[in-house]
Amino acid sequence: MFLIFALITLLGGLSLAFQKNLVVAGLCMVLTFFGVAGLFLLLANPVAAALQVIVYSGAIVVLLLFVIMLLSAHEEEEALKAHPIQRWGSVVAALALAGGAVKVVLASGILRSPRPVGVPPPMNLDALGNALFNNHLAAFEIVGLLLLATMVGAVVLVKRDL
Amino acid sequence: MEFLARLLHLQPQTFWMIAKVIIVFAGPLTLAAILTWVERRGSAMIQDRIGPNRALLFGRWRLLGLPQLAADGIKFFLKEDLVTTDANKLLFWLAPFMAFVPAMMGFAVIPFGRALVSGGQTYHMSLLEPGNGMGMLYPLAIGSVAVYGILTAAWSSNNKWSILGGMRASAQMVSYELAMSLAVVAIFLRTGGYDPHEIINHQAVIWNVVPQFFGFLVFFVCMFAETNRLPFDFAEGESEIVAGFHTEYGSMKFALLQLSEYVHIVTAAALIVTLYFGGWQVPFVAAPSVSLSIAAFVLKLVFFCWVFIWIRWTVPRFRFDQLMFMGWKVMLPLSLGNLMVQAFLMYRRG
Numbered sequence: 159m160f161l162i163f164a165l166i167t168l169l170g171g172l173s174l175a176f177q178k179n180l181v182v183a184g185l186c187m188v189l190t191f192f193g194v195a196g197l198f199l200l201l202a203n204p205v206a207a208a209l210q211v212i213v214y215s216g217a218i219v220v221l222l223l224f225v226i227m228l229l230s231a232h233e234e235e236e237a238l239k240a241h242p243i244q245r246w247g248s249v250v251a252a253l254a255l256a257g258g259a260v261k262v263v264l265a266s267g268i269l270r271s272p273r274p275v276g277v278p279p280p281m282n283l284d285a286l287g288n289a290l291f292n293n294h295l296a297a298f299e300i301v302g303l304l305l306l307a308t309m310v311g312a313v314v315l316v317k318r319d320l
Numbered sequence: 321m322e323f324l325a326r327l328l329h330l331q332p333q334t335f336w337m338i339a340k341v342i343i344v345f346a347g348p349l350t351l352a353a354i355l356t357w358v359e360r361r362g363s364a365m366i367q368d369r370i371g372p373n374r375a376l377l378f379g380r381w382r383l384l385g386l387p388q389l390a391a392d393g394i395k396f397f398l399k400e401d402l403v404t405t406d407a408n409k410l411l412f413w414l415a416p417f418m419a420f421v422p423a424m425m426g427f428a429v430i431p432f433g434r435a436l437v438s439g440g441q442t443y444h445m446s447l448l449e450p451g452n453g454m455g456m457l458y459p460l461a462i463g464s465v466a467v468y469g470i471l472t473a474a475w476s477s478n479n480k481w482s483i484l485g486g487m488r489a490s491a492q493m494v495s496y497e498l499a500m501s502l503a504v505v506a507i508f509l510r511t512g513g514y515d516p517h518e519i520i521n522h523q524a525v526i527w528n529v530v531p532q533f534f535g536f537l538v539f540f541v542c543m544f545a546e547t548n549r550l551p552f553d554f555a556e557g558e559s560e561i562v563a564g565f566h567t568e569y570g571s572m573k574f575a576l577l578q579l580s581e582y583v584h585i586v587t588a589a590a591l592i593v594t595l596y597f598g599g600w601q602v603p604f605v606a607a608p609s610v611s612l613s614i615a616a617f618v619l620k621l622v623f624f625c626w627v628f629i630w631i632r633w634t635v636p637r638f639r640f641d642q643l644m645f646m647g648w649k650v651m652l653p654l655s656l657g658n659l660m661v662q663a664f665l666m667y668r669r670g
Binding site for chain 2: 182224282
């Protein structure tokens, strides 16, 4: 099961990067998000899987595709001349990300201690709510404030004459 | 249960799992097929017409136009399958499936009857067992994916009317999803859980529609927007944009798009029944028998399916700016206010 979802995620991501057609690329992004949702399910976290589908596949990519379709109805975008510095920058960023991910995996305790026996109980909304509003309340509030500021900024940018 | 399982040489649990899959897939599909007939006969009834009555079974029986279903099916399968030259072939083919699969998946979480206890084993009447951790988030997730079928169908047709329909559909579904989710969250608050089985058990004394009337109102209206039905069927809007997102579709592909709309109606009706009308609970009967509970659920389900059709032929289509106004300035504040009041009441009660 893990291999199936991992393959879905990877293939979706790869075709997203190499697809010329913007709308097809957007749909590949949806596929990637579905793969990630499946991985969440395998990690016994159905809440995260559901939220992944609701927020990312259901709302964000829909808006993205909406804008793509609105701007360029059908013709494919002429690719911009790639700057070499962008290419090298992307390689460095990808390497840094990959290094960080590998380091996190190697540092986790599960590799050292023996595997826990049995299936862990699935995550549910109660646990998520407790984590958000008891343990990480400050971070939650700060993120909310940030999002509000972003929204106000977007409105101001779009509507010049308020 | 044991007897049937033994007849097929299966474990009772395995048998029940297979039976559930068949029920959950065939039930809404059959109901959707019947709904297409109800829609035409019902519209005829409302508009004082006769409706389809020419198809005869074996050239003899008229059966109130029911053979029209078979005639439609045969016609859809035998029609020439046209794809316009400038369409994106792959997506044009995929779109009907992208519409149909999420539509069929939504029903899996709905409990359609009281759990059956037999031979020391409990058989739950829903495809997803209670306590799976997904609960009512599942239909919300599936419902939010349903828009891709319409969007892809619209874009891949390479037709201006289609793209207009797709744009309208996506804007509408995203706008109404917020108010709908908030209405559902108020139910979660009231129940203290988000599993559909818990929600139904909690409604044993009083159905949620009474204490959560405004939540019900918002959810009901949002369901029309989510299923793209009149008065919110801007994705099609025949009088304005030909037939919207499925202008270029014919034969079985069109049938799939149309069927998925009806399956959405069935799922939406099931959600309304589960969240606000007590699911399989029977009024004034404390512990209904299993068959009675299933009958009650089906009765409520069919009634709300009929309400969807009834409203389609009674209420005229809104204008698009009216729809957006209603979504953001009426439904969302109403839903938020409802949630706040519910939270405040819970706080007062302690």
